[in-house]
Amino acid sequence: MQLSTRLLHAIPSDPQTGAIAVPIYQTSTFIQEAPGVNLGYDYARSGNPTRQALENLVATLESGHAGFAFASGLAAIDAVVKLLSAGDQIVAIDDIYGGAFRLFEHVYRRLGIDIVYCDTTDAANVAAVLTPRTRLIWLESPSNPTLKVSDISAIAAIAKANNVLLCVDNTFASPILQRPIELGADIVVHSATKYLGGHSDLIAGVVVAGTAELAAQLKFIQNASGGILGPFDSFLVIRGIETLALRVKQHCSSGLAVAKFLQAQPEIAQVFYPGLEDHPNHAVARRQQPGGFGGIVSIALADDSVESATRFVTSTRLFKLAESLGGPKSLLCHPATMTHKSTPAAQRRAAGVADGLVRLSVGLEDAEDLIQDLAQALALVRIGAEARAEVSVA
Template sequence: MKEQTKILHSIPADALTGAISTPIYQTSTYVQEAPGINKGYDYSRTNNPTRAALEQLIAELEGGSNGFAFASGLAAIDAVIKLLSAGDEIVAVNDIYGGAFRLFTHIYRKLGITVHYADTTDATNVAAAITPKTKLIWIETPTNPTLKISDIRAIAKTAKAASCLVCVDNTFASPAAQKPIELGADLVVHSATKYLAGHSDVIAGLVVTRTKELGEKIKFIQNASGAILGPFDSWLTIRGIETLPLRVAQHSRNSQAIADFLTTQGFVNNVYYPGLATHPNHAIARQQQKYFGGVVSFDLRIDETAVATQLVQSTRYFKLAESLGGVKSLLCLPCEMTHKSIPAAIRRQSGVSDSLIRLSVGLEDADDLIEDLSTAIKKTARNFAILV
């Protein structure tokens, strides 16, 4: 069964009414036949039929045992870290999402969980960073925002030999392009806000576990901590997932065209996109991804925030905003926005320069988006008297 067919037919019609669209069960509690005897639901923090439909859907798409829906991507990350105990250690990708860095550094470090950062594009770096206290390997691939690629299969083998869990943040690729559990990961997390929901209208997070045993642990954390996704947001996410493969394919086609264009611009220094043959991890990306994704990043020959700021304020179709993965194109300046919480020295060391611009390429016509960027580049170069 092809992916699009699988998605649509993994969402069953409502057993009670035959509704083709998953009903929104907007309820907090459920009538019981007798104390402790119910129809499988007693309180919506513990379980809700609309949320359960989403959780089953994402588990099937990722090829996992169980899925869990949370109030945000960070809430999903938080649930995974709560599998650990004080004294445990994490080896994490060094080019990490700013929110995850903030959570690791300012919340969990003071609770006794230590994070060591490594360049995970080389699995030997992961092996070298593992200590007897390491319990979790944390990967983003592609990374945010420099689009580095890690070999999930190789890292999973390394982790298994050290009795560590592997969690992959699959937000940028989505299960339409990459399935980490098939490559050996134990857990997958998503900011479903991005490509899964896909329309910039919901905040949501998802966790998928390889085994039922891990699933039982995440379920306990979800219920005990209470950061659950509400029924309406669950329904919005289901609705978005119904068109996921179609959208990811078009995002990727547009992104490839834009990345190719940017490589021809003298004003541009580096272009980061795994679909480019010049990308250092292109071969691994081709092996483990069906599509190269909808995010393109680039930095400027003049590595100054002021120059990049001018450019991101000069586009017409690319709107300046946080987040990514929606049908409309967005752009941001990570050093002042998504990655501002990361100390400048650490940020630059991971490749996020002061002029790096991240594009979330939408579903507009690629020619219009390229013209928009071309106009903004020329205007910025002219304002700063830079020859291009």
């Protein structure tokens, strides 16, 4: 059975009423027959039928043992880091999402957890920085925002040989294109705000555990910390997942078309998209993501400046300047001043997040319309660069 079919039929109908949609159990507590005797639920922080349906669904899609839904993607990341103790170490991808960097550096480093960053596209780099204190390897693949692709299977082998957990942020690919647990990862996280929800109308996060042991630990952390996803937002994510396969197919098609167009533009020094044959990790991406390469495209402007990037991101008409990604409407952002502004400039640039880098989330509009929008914005960037050059000469 194909994934798109399994996806739809993994969403349960209501056994009590026959409702085809998962009911929204908007309740804080559940009646008990006697102390400790209930119908499977006692308090909504500990469990809710709507949230449980979402958690089971994402676990099925990711080939995991169990899923856990949280109030945001960062809350999901936070739950995974709580598996560690003071004195432990995380090895993380160098161009890590700015929110994760802020959490790691300004919360958990202060609490005694060390973080080492490296270019994980070469598995040997990961092996080289492991120490006896390393307890977790943190990957984004593809990464945010430079679309680096790491060899999950190779890094999983290194992790297992060293008794280290491997967690993969699979937000950009979604389980339609990539399932890290099948490649050897222990844990998968998603910002369900993005492709899983798919409509830019909610904030949510999901963690999927690959084993019963990890599931038990994460369940305890979810209940003890309390950062759970509410029933209505759980319902919205389930509704979004129903069209996930169809949406991702279109995101991939338009993303590749946009990337190929941008590749030929003189105002752009580099296009970051794993589906392009000149992407340094294209072969790995083709193996790990056989269904496509996603809808995120990043570009480095030839004029590597905040000024040119600002002119570009404020000149598009269809692409809207906003945080986030993965929705039906195309978005773009300037990571240096938006998503990654909490990362020190030197570290950000060393990881490839330059001042002139722009991240595009290619939506569900007609690809040709998006290309025309980008063309007119690039023309304005060229005019601006020429005007500055004339002033400089004068």
